[in-house]
Amino acid sequence: MNIRIVLLVCISCLMMHTSKAQSPQCQLILSGRIVDAATGLGVAHAQVLLREQQKTTQADSLGYFTLRDLCAGNLTLTTKHLNHEEKTEKIQLKTSLRNKIIYLTCHADTLHEVKIKRSKIHWEDVTVSNRIQGNDLFLSSGLSLGKALEKVNGVYSLSTGNAISKPVIRGMHSNRVLILNNGIRQEGQQWGNEHAPEIDPFMAKDIEVVKGAQSIRYGSDIIGGVILVNPKAMKDIAQGIQGEWNTALFRNGRSANTALMLEGRPQSIPGLSWRLQGSAKRSGNTQTPDYFLKNTGVKELNYSLSLAWQNAKQGLEVYHSYFSTDIGIFAGSHIGNLTDLYNAFEADCPLDSAGFSYTIAFPYQHIQHRLLKAVAWRQISPHAQLKFIYGLQQNRRQEFDKTLQTKKPDGTYEPALDFLLVTHHADLSLKHQWHKRIEGEIGLNGFFQTNRYFGNYFIPNVRKLQGGLFWVEKWHRNALSAEAGVRYDINTFQIWKWEQQTLISPSHSFHGPAATLAFRYQLPLLTLHLSMGTAWRAPYVNELYSDGVHHSAASYEIGDRRLTSERSYNTSFTVDINRKQFLDMEITGFYNYIKNYINLQPVMPATLTIRGAFPTFRYTQINALFSGIEMSASLKVYKDIRWNVKGNLTQAKDISNKKFIVGIPPARIETDLELPLYQRKGNELHWVSGISYTFRQNRVADSADYVPAPPAYLLCHTDLHSTWKLGRIKMLADVGVNNLLNTRYRDYMNRNRYFADELGRNVYVRFTFPFVLKS
C-alpha cells in the first residue's frame, strides 16, 4: 500500500551491467529504474517507450521497469511522466541491459509545493502519508470512499449497513477526521455516525491519508488525521480530447456503478484545459449468507465540471461538483426502544425480511451535496507563489422515517430530519523559498457556515465564523529534513434553539494555537520519521445541544453546553526499511494523548418516555490516550511473486475513569500473495489471493454495550486483474470474489451488527477503458 518512493542509495547502480553471453536476436531484455535527477528517488508509474520496436511499459511504484523481447540495434528510448520533463535518449542495444538508470528532471510546475527552476529541488515530504492511486485505486472502484480507504493500514470503516461508511483513522472519526475534497474541506453533517462523506469516489485519481496531527495547513481540528481526495491535476491533461470509462458490477446487491470522464486541452487556446465527469450507481437489497437485507438499495448520481487556464506565471481554475444519493436504511434496524433492539439481536434472522428488490422504501436518506470551487494563483517572484481558493458548499440531508409524527395532511411523509448546511471557504496562501534549504507556506483560512433544520429537532440552527493563520517551513540538509508549523484559530458560533416556548440564541467562542514538528532522517536502506504535534477541536453543536432519541441506536443522547475544546498531543515514529525491490517494510508506533476528549458516556437513570425507557448517554469530557502500532511489509518471495502482509492495533483508554473507550476498531491482520501469470508486450495478468483476520474487540467490558462485541472473523478474497494494450490504450480489468467462503460474520464497527449479519459472497467484474477522441 505504501507507494511512497524511496531514496536510491547506491550510485554504483549507475554502472551498466552487461551480460557476457550473446543473446539471440529479439529476445533481449532492457530493465532498470527511473530516478528523479535532483533527489535520486524512484519515479513511480512513468511510461517507457521504444520508438523503433513499438514497445512500451509502465514503471512500478518504485520506478522499476522491464521491457522484454527486444531486438538488437540502435534504439530511441523515451520516458514520460506527469511531473517530469519527457526524456529521449539513444542507446545501442547489443545484449540484455538490466541496470539502466534513467534520470528525469522536474517540470517547471510539479505536484510539489514549491518549485524553483534554478535549484530544481524536489523535497520529499517530511511527514508520513499513505496514498491510493493508479492500480490500487482501480482495485477499489465501485466501493464507497469509506470502504476504499480500508486499503490503508490503520484505517477502518465505521458503517451503518453496507452503503454508509466513513473512515476511522487510528480509532477516530467524524469531526476528528478532516476530508479535503479537491482541496476544499468537506462540510456535511459529519457529526453523525450514519452520515457518510458526500464524495463520488470515481472523481478521485489520488487519495492520500495523513494520520495524526501532521498537516496543520488545513485546520487546527485534525485530531485523527486528514484525507485528501484529489482528481487528476488540470495541468496534467494532455492535448486533444481524451476520456475514460469505468464500470464496476457486483453480484451481491446486483450493483452497477459506471463513470464516464472526458477531458481535453484545445490547441487553439494555449493553457486552457477542461474536464467533464459523471457517475451513476444503482444497487438493490444485499444478501448475507442466509437472507436478504430488506431495503438496503442505493441510488447515486454525481457529476463534476472543471475549467482551468494557466501559463507559467499565473493560473485560474473553476470546479463544480454535484453529488446526490438515496440510501435505503435496513428495515430491521429501525427500532422503537431497547426491547426492540434485544428482540432484533436475538432473532436468528431479521423479523423484517424480504427477497431481492431495487426499491428504496422508508426509512431512507436523501442527500445532495454541491460544491463550487475557484482557485487563482500567481507566481509573484521566482521564489514565491500567491494562491487564493474560494469554496462554496451546500449540503442538504433529509432522513425519511415513516412515523405518525412525519405524516402530512395529504398522506405523504415529511423528512423526520432535514438539514441545510451552507459553507463558504476563503483561503489565501503564500508559498515561498527563503533560502535554498528552506521553503514554506504562510496562509489565512476563513470559514463561514450556516446550518438550518426544517424537520424535527436534533441539532440547532447555527451560524459559525472561523478564521485561522498558519505558517509552515521545511528545512533540508543532506540526509536530514525537518518541518515545523504553527497556527492559530478562532472559532465563534451562535445557535438558535427553542427551549420550552422561548427561542434562545447563545454564542460560543473558542480559540487556540496548534503546532507540529517533524523530522525525517535517511540512512542507507532505512528512513526514520518522527512527528509531534498538538491540535485542538472546539465542541460541535451536537455535543453541546443534542437532546433526543437516536433511533438507530435506541439511546437518548444529551449534549452539554458547558463543554470546552479538546486538545491532542500526538507523537508518531516510523521506520521505513527498503531494500530495492526485495523488501519494503514500514513500522509505525503512535501515541495520542487527548485532554478533555469529548465522549458519549452512559448516565443513570434511563430516560422515561411513552415508548419505554431509553438508556441515556451524555457528552462528557475525559482525558484519553490513543496508542497503537501499524506494520506493513511487501516481500519478493521468488521472481516476481510478492507476499504482502499488514496489521494494526489501536487501543484507547479513558484515563479519567481507568477503562477502555468503546467503539474503537479491533486489531486486524491481512496478508496476500501476488502472482504474475502473464507478462508480455505490456499485457499483464496478475492473480492476488489473500485473507484478512479481524480480532474480537476484547478491550471493552460486555456491559459497556447493549450486546457483546461480535467474535473474530476470517475472510478470504481472490482477484484476477489484467492490463491489456489495445494500440495506445491501456485497459484495466479485473474479476474477483470477496468473502469467498461465504462466511457468516458481524463486524464490531458496523452499527447493523445489532440486527443482521454482514454481506455474504460477492463476485465482481470491473474495467477501466481509457480512450482518445482527438490527439
Added chain:
Amino acid sequence: MKKNKTYSALIAIFFGLILTTTACKKPVTPPNPNEEELITTLLMTFTDSAGVKPSTTVAFKDPDGDGGNNPTQWDTIKLAASTTYNMSLLLLDESKSPADTISNEVLAEASEHLFCFTISGANCQVKRTDSDGTYEIGLQSKWTTGAISNGNAEVMLRHQPGTKDGTCTPGATDISLSFLMQIQ
C-alpha cells in the same frame, strides 16, 4: 500584456462571483419543536359491559414529551373482580391547543398498527374487538377480570408498516407503557 489584462478581467469576475454568493442571510428562526406532533397522553376508558360497575379512566401523561420532565400522571388500572369491561383507547397530543387526537391517525393507518396488551400477575383476559379488515387493531378491546389480584398490564403500540401479521413480533415500538393493575 494582453494576457495580464485577460487575467485581471477573470479575477474581477471571480471576485464578483464571490460577493454575490457570500451575500448571506441570517439563519431564520428554527421550527419550534413544541409544534411537532407528540403523543403526550394515553387514556384508557373502561366501561362495564353490563352497565353495573362504575366506569373508570386510566391515564398516562407526559406533557413535555421525551426527556425533560418526568411523566406527570401514571395511574394504576383498578378494575372490579369478575366483570367484563369494554376498553376504549385514546391517544392525545396535549402540547397543542386544542389537543390533537393521535388515535385518529392510528385508525387511519390501522393496517400498519397493532396494540398489544400483556397482563402479568393479575387475573384478567384481554381480547381486541376491532379490525382493520384483516387483523385486529386494539383501539377497542374487552377486558374480563377474575378473582381479586395485583399485577401489571403492559400496553404496547407496534408500528408494522408492510409487515403486520396479527402478532406483536414485527415492527418498531411507538408506545410501551407498563401500568400497575389491581383487581379488587
